[in-house]
Amino acid sequence: MRFSRCLNGWRTVCSAPVCRVERLSTDSTLMGRAVALNVNVFLRTLIKTLGMLYLMLSLSWKLTLLMLMETPLTGLLQNIYDTHYQRLSKEVQDSMAQANETAGEAVSGIRTVKSFRTELGEANHYDVRLMETHNLKTRRDTVRAIYLLVRRMTELGMKVAMLYYGRLFIQYGQMSTGNLVSFILYQQDLGDNIRTLIYIFGEMLNSVGAAGKVFEYLDRKSEVSIDGDLQPSDLKGHISFQNLSFSYPSRPDHNVLKNFSLELKPGQMTALVGMSGGGKSTCVSLLERFYQPQQGHILLDGKPLQNYQHKYLHSKIAMVGQEPVLFSGNVRDNIAYGLPGCSMDKVKEAASKANAHAFISKLENGYNTDVGERGNLLSGGEKQRIAIARALIRQPQVLILDEVTSSLDTESEQMVQQALACCPSQTLLVIAHRLKTIERADQIVVIDSGEVVELGTHQELMDKKGNYYKLRERLFTDDNTAKQDQEKSDTVKAQ
Numbered sequence: 001m002r003f004s005r006c007l008n009g010w011r012t013v014c015s016a017p018v019c020r021v022e023r024l025s026t027d028s029t030l031m032g033r034a035v036a037l038n039v040n041v042f043l044r045t046l047i048k049t050l051g052m053l054y055l056m057l058s059l060s061w062k063l064t065l066l067m068l069m070e071t072p073l074t075g076l077l078q079n080i081y082d083t084h085y086q087r088l089s090k091e092v093q094d095s096m097a098q099a100n101e102t103a104g105e106a107v108s109g110i111r112t113v114k115s116f117r118t119e120l121g122e123a124n125h126y127d128v129r130l131m132e133t134h135n136l137k138t139r140r141d142t143v144r145a146i147y148l149l150v151r152r153m154t155e156l157g158m159k160v161a162m163l164y165y166g167r168l169f170i171q172y173g174q175m176s177t178g179n180l181v182s183f184i185l186y187q188q189d190l191g192d193n194i195r196t197l198i199y200i201f202g203e204m205l206n207s208v209g210a211a212g213k214v215f216e217y218l219d220r221k222s223e224v225s226i227d228g229d230l231q232p233s234d235l236k237g238h239i240s241f242q243n244l245s246f247s248y249p250s251r252p253d254h255n256v257l258k259n260f261s262l263e264l265k266p267g268q269m270t271a272l273v274g275m276s277g278g279g280k281s282t283c284v285s286l287l288e289r290f291y292q293p294q295q296g297h298i299l300l301d302g303k304p305l306q307n308y309q310h311k312y313l314h315s316k317i318a319m320v321g322q323e324p325v326l327f328s329g330n331v332r333d334n335i336a337y338g339l340p341g342c343s344m345d346k347v348k349e350a351a352s353k354a355n356a357h358a359f360i361s362k363l364e365n366g367y368n369t370d371v372g373e374r375g376n377l378l379s380g381g382e383k384q385r386i387a388i389a390r391a392l393i394r395q396p397q398v399l400i401l402d403e404v405t406s407s408l409d410t411e412s413e414q415m416v417q418q419a420l421a422c423c424p425s426q427t428l429l430v431i432a433h434r435l436k437t438i439e440r441a442d443q444i445v446v447i448d449s450g451e452v453v454e455l456g457t458h459q460e461l462m463d464k465k466g467n468y469y470k471l472r473e474r475l476f477t478d479d480n481t482a483k484q485d486q487e488k489s490d491t492v493k494a495q
């Protein structure tokens with residue numbers, strides 16, 4: 001559960017890894033169970049089997065050899081069966097993991113599910129996944145039933161042969177009737193033991209697939225090198241993006257940034273603006289070293305970003321993202337996330353700067369109030385302010401705010417802006433759609449299709465009447481239309 005939470009907010013975890021979380025948890029459970037139980041039973045059964053074989057050999061080595069002739073046949077049969085059974089088991093596990101993931105998504109996004117229930121109609125994704133799992137299980141059980149049938153027939157054939165040759169040995173005085181009866185009794189037990197061994201062996205093979213997946217996750221190497229060791233005590237926070245070209249690994253043909261260059265100076269506020277999908281958040285992801293650019297460099301105080309020690313870098317560059325990520329726990333733990341032993345005074349100071357102290361004090365248990373899973377007991381603006389406090393408490397030299405003011409009211413927004421202005425030597429990078437919030441920025445950078453198309457102060461860009469001017473006009477019109485729509489709907493509601 002805790003692990004899954006960390007994966008959900010992995011960017012936050014990295015700063016202070018949707019993958020198959022369910023599969024990982026199912027696989028590790030399967031592996032743990034198989035190792036603990038099976039090894040124990042396997043060893044006990046193996047010793048018993050060897051003991052019985054010794055007794056059977058002493059009764060009649062010829063009959064024993066005859067019985068053992070069955071082994072290669074059973075082995076071949078087992079091999080064919082295992083291959084199919086393994087493949088189907090893996091598909092069942094994948095399908096179950098997907099079903100659990102779908103259910104988890106539906107529960108965490110219950111509001112969206114409820115809003116779209118009519119559109120979803122009968123197409124309940126979870127049911128579809130369960131049906132797929134059920135079909136796969138049926139196929140797996142059929143393969144098992146066919147295997148058992150063929151195996152029983154083979155065993156029956158061997159028993160007939162044993163009785164036939166046993167009778168002949170008694171006839172020629174090579175074996176007494178009592179010995180044949182004892183042999184048959186041992187042989188039955190031996191059969192049970194060999195079946196147990198085969199079953200456990202199958203189970204162990206089954207868990208090898210699961211173990212493979214777990215080790216695949218554990219052995220994953222970060223594509224971004226983390227062996228830098230620079231930790232200067234006097235970091236200024238001067239950042240320079242130099243001729244960056246970048247495409248995401250999942251879409252290598254789509255060049256998100258093209259020959260992108262930009263400078264962020266200490267003590268200055270830089271605002272990135274532009275149409276959606278232009279590449280603003282990508283700049284931030286590269287600065288946070290979530291990805292490595294294919295071409296170009298990002299320098300921090302003149303040194304490549306990868307030369308800095310990973311932990312040090314994330315203590316100096318803090319980010320508050322578009323969607324604030326909170327973890328279940330109390331307010332204090334969320335603000336002091338990744339800073340064990342942080343004093344309450346520092347937590348309160350950061351909360352005050354982020355304009356969060358007042359609302360936190362009004363909560364039932366103040367800073368000890370549980371924020372609920374992913375902070376769902378708080379409003380969007382409250383979560384946002386806690387996320388800002390989490391960034392400010394680190395006193396970062398570079399602070400990145402990605403659309404953070406979008407869920408704040410005007411008053412909170414102004415207070416946060418004031419708080420940010422209190423750190424004069426800090427390098428501040430702000431991404432904003434509400435262009436009003438960035439008018440006081442020292443430089444405004446307009447990004448379009450991964451390129452810097454305009455750069456200057458608000459006034460310079462307004463005078464230029466270029467992209468920024470048009471963007472403002474468009475957003476201003478959209479804002480007005482939204483306001484008018486809101487007013488209309490308020491009037492209708494009032495009537």
Ligand SMILES: Nc1ncnc2c1ncn2[C@@H]1O[C@H](COP(=O)(O)OP(=O)(O)OP(=O)(O)O)[C@@H](O)[C@H]1O
Pocket residue numbers: 248250251256274275276277278279280281282283
């Ligand atoms: N993880 C990803 N994998 C593949 N492509 C991505 C990924 N994240 C973003 N992109 C693509 O990269 C381009 C730039 O996205 P980015 O999020 O940087 O834009 P943006 O300017 O921040 O947009 P917005 O203002 O809507 O947040 C888009 O075309 C987007 O589809």
